[in-house]
Amino acid sequence: MSEHPHGTLRPDVGEGDHRAGPSHAPVTLVEYGDYQCPHCARAHPIVTEIRKQLGASLQFVFRNFPLTEIHPDAGHAAEATESVAQSSGNDAYWAMHDAIYEHQMDSLDALDDEHLVQYAADIGADAARVQADLDGGTFEERVRADFVSGVRSGVNGTPTFFINGVRFDGNWSNRREFAAALQSPSA
Amino acid sequence: MSDHPTMLRAGTAAPDFTLHSTPDQTVSLSEFRGRPVILAFYPADWSPVCGDQMALYNEVLPEFHKYGAELIGISVDGAWCHAAFSQARHLRFPLLADFEPKGETSRAYGVYRTHDGQSERALFVIDGEGVIRWSYCSPVGINPGADGILEALEAMHPDKAVAR
Numbered sequence: 001m002s003e004h005p006h007g008t009l010r011p012d013v014g015e016g017d018h019r020a021g022p023s024h025a026p027v028t029l030v031e032y033g034d035y036q037c038p039h040c041a042r043a044h045p046i047v048t049e050i051r052k053q054l055g056a057s058l059q060f061v062f063r064n065f066p067l068t069e070i071h072p073d074a075g076h077a078a079e080a081t082e083s084v085a086q087s088s089g090n091d092a093y094w095a096m097h098d099a100i101y102e103h104q105m106d107s108l109d110a111l112d113d114e115h116l117v118q119y120a121a122d123i124g125a126d127a128a129r130v131q132a133d134l135d136g137g138t139f140e141e142r143v144r145a146d147f148v149s150g151v152r153s154g155v156n157g158t159p160t161f162f163i164n165g166v167r168f169d170g171n172w173s174n175r176r177e178f179a180a181a182l183q184s185p186s187a
Numbered sequence: 188m189s190d191h192p193t194m195l196r197a198g199t200a201a202p203d204f205t206l207h208s209t210p211d212q213t214v215s216l217s218e219f220r221g222r223p224v225i226l227a228f229y230p231a232d233w234s235p236v237c238g239d240q241m242a243l244y245n246e247v248l249p250e251f252h253k254y255g256a257e258l259i260g261i262s263v264d265g266a267w268c269h270a271a272f273s274q275a276r277h278l279r280f281p282l283l284a285d286f287e288p289k290g291e292t293s294r295a296y297g298v299y300r301t302h303d304g305q306s307e308r309a310l311f312v313i314d315g316e317g318v319i320r321w322s323y324c325s326p327v328g329i330n331p332g333a334d335g336i337l338e339a340l341e342a343m344h345p346d347k348a349v350a351r
Contacts, residue, residue, distance in 0.1 A: 007332075067246055068246065069242065069245050069246060069277040069278075070276060147246070148250060151247050151250065151332070151333045151334060151337065153334065154332045154334045155332060156240075156243065156329070156330035156331065156332035157239070157243065157330055169329075
């Protein structure tokens with residue numbers, strides 16, 4: 001039983017996921033990320049650039065993996081994106097996702113509730129709804145479900161990427177290596 | 188896969204130990220009889236990455252508890268070092284000091300690295316009767332994650348499978 005197949009995405013990408021790009025794209029990249037993780041913030045422009053580069057041949061999916069003991073604002077940041085997705089739709093979700101990563105380094109309190117609500121307002125989403133959802137913990141369970149799916153998939157830190165369901169153990173910060181893995185996925 | 192050749196395997200009785208969890212408290216494996224125990228041997232406190240192995244397990248703790256399982260971290264660091272590390276990472280499970288005689292417990296489980304004086308990054312899932320049900324040794328530089336642990340716990344208690 002020690003022969004354990006590590007690093008297989010489960011569950012597969014589906015209706016409940018936040019997806020960008022065509023669902024029938026030959027390559028699907030799934031990121032498990034934490035909005036307060038500096039490595040994830042560093043990965044964000046790299047992923048954005050690669051998504052542009054690969055265009056319609058890539059579907060991108062983001063799942064929440066907040067490490068809330070070391071990143072106390074990561075849970076609410078994830079819940080805020082879920083609130084925006086539900087109240088204002090998929091495009092607003094991605095705008096909120098981008099806004100949080102772009103602002104992460106602004107200050108030590110860049111991801112407190114007040115700022116999260118402000119980012120929602122800035123992108124034209126329902127900011128009052130975000131505040132209410134954070135106060136009520138509306139999306140706590142959804143975020144935890146993402147986290148548990150990540151654990152079951154073999155996520156071992158943030159960010160962790162899966163290319164067509166297989167964990168990418170290479171170096172994502174090397175754009176050429178990352179892009180090459182996406183252009184010729186092993187699965 | 189880089190299984191340590193001497194690592195104890197499934198079906199073996201887990202060697203008992205008594206180690207310091209804090210400078211004035213000790214923990215023995217036998218105290219956990221009746222409950223599954225996860226032993227996570229790791230090389231050293233203060234690994235310089237976000238979401239290192241112990242920080243990850245700290246977040247997964249509620250999932251382990253669904254199986255009634257307790258988690259114990261073990262390295263050769265001393266109890267004062269563990270206390271500082273545990274406080275910095277807000278860890279909610281004990282870290283034991285395999286410190287004196289150095290590495291004795293790691294050796295008993297077959298996961299001591301004599302060439303650099305540290306434990307391997309090795310996982311053991313032990314059942315309530317004190318028998319090892321699953322073990323795994325990861326390359327020292329690779330955080331093994333928690334999926335293997337959850338699968339082993341699930342195999343012991345299929346009725347408590349975590350959703351999704």
